Amino acid sequence: MNPATTLQSAPARTAPAATEAVLTVAHVSKAFGSNQVLRDFSLSLNQGENLVVLGKSGSGKSVLIKCIIGLLPVDAGRITVLGQDVASLDHAALDQLRAKVGFLFQSNALYDSMTVRENLLFPLRRHWLTHRAGEENELVGGALEDVGLAHTADMMPAELSGGMRKRIALARTLILRPQIILYDEPTTGLDPVTAREIDQLILQVQQKYNTSALIISHDMNCVRLTANRVALLVEGRCYAEGSYAELEQRDDPAIHEFFA
Ligand SMILES: Nc1ncnc2c1ncn2[C@@H]1O[C@H](COP(=O)(O)OP(=O)(O)OP(=O)(O)O)[C@@H](O)[C@H]1O
Numbered sequence: 001m002n003p004a005t006t007l008q009s010a011p012a013r014t015a016p017a018a019t020e021a022v023l024t025v026a027h028v029s030k031a032f033g034s035n036q037v038l039r040d041f042s043l044s045l046n047q048g049e050n051l052v053v054l055g056k057s058g059s060g061k062s063v064l065i066k067c068i069i070g071l072l073p074v075d076a077g078r079i080t081v082l083g084q085d086v087a088s089l090d091h092a093a094l095d096q097l098r099a100k101v102g103f104l105f106q107s108n109a110l111y112d113s114m115t116v117r118e119n120l121l122f123p124l125r126r127h128w129l130t131h132r133a134g135e136e137n138e139l140v141g142g143a144l145e146d147v148g149l150a151h152t153a154d155m156m157p158a159e160l161s162g163g164m165r166k167r168i169a170l171a172r173t174l175i176l177r178p179q180i181i182l183y184d185e186p187t188t189g190l191d192p193v194t195a196r197e198i199d200q201l202i203l204q205v206q207q208k209y210n211t212s213a214l215i216i217s218h219d220m221n222c223v224r225l226t227a228n229r230v231a232l233l234v235e236g237r238c239y240a241e242g243s244y245a246e247l248e249q250r251d252d253p254a255i256h257e258f259f260a
Pocket residue numbers: 032035037055056057058059060061062063064
């Protein structure tokens with residue numbers, strides 16, 4: 001089933017009007033021993049926008065995401081998510097913040113021994129968001145409808161294709177109604193047709209829920225189709241930022257090689 005048939009009208013690629021930052025990374029540095037991965041890296045994600053961070057393999061994109069969600073401490077600089085300084089949060093506060101920030105893992109991280117329904121209920125229970133059975137069914141049904149897979153609630157992950165697993169993982173993120181979604185290489189490992197369906201879904205989620213998204217990708221079709229803005233991570237720094245079209249036209253060879 002094509003998700004484009006379930007949520008009507010694919011959104012236009014126009015940048016949202018609001019410019020309030022929901023996430024800021026200010027002058028962040030992070031090293032592992034002598035491997036300086038992030039160097040004075042700065043970036044901000046605005047309300048309602050899809051911002052893609054583009055970087056070569058090993059450039060530090062995953063490290064950046066881990067710093068944002070507080071899984072890795074930064075050496076210097078400051079990360080603020082929804083107005084909260086991540087480094088200052090204790091375990092409980094970080095957990096509460098993570099309920100507002102959806103994270104779509106590259107691996108999808110579904111529990112293979114649980115049905116789709118149980119996978120979707122897991123984050124609600126994990127964050128102590130208890131509901132009556134009827135409400136739970138409604139939430140699961142709604143999240144599955146959002147991703148075009150309403151019929152899969154009783155299926156096991158092993159029965160699903162790679163694209164379907166990705167969409168179920170997104171539904172599990174959506175069930176908490178996150179204000180920000182972090183997508184880690186959402187189209188990696190998918191065939192081109194399925195990858196474009198996931199791109200459409202990312203756009204549809206942005207339009208329907210007005211979520212802000214930080215998307216890590218090196219799939220240039222995904223970047224072109226989903227990004228309102230693109231930031232290039234080169235040698236640990238935010239080397240350049242702009243729309244896909246703006247960056248594509250730059251003469252700078254360090255930028256051009258991404259678009260070649
Ligand atoms: N926990 C860690 N301990 C030591 N080094 C690490 C750790 N995590 C990441 N690194 C190093 O940080 C650098 C950046 O890794 P990262 O996984 O962020 O790259 P990436 O841009 O996400 O790459 P890819 O696109 O291939 O996934 C690499 O040199 C990696 O070896």
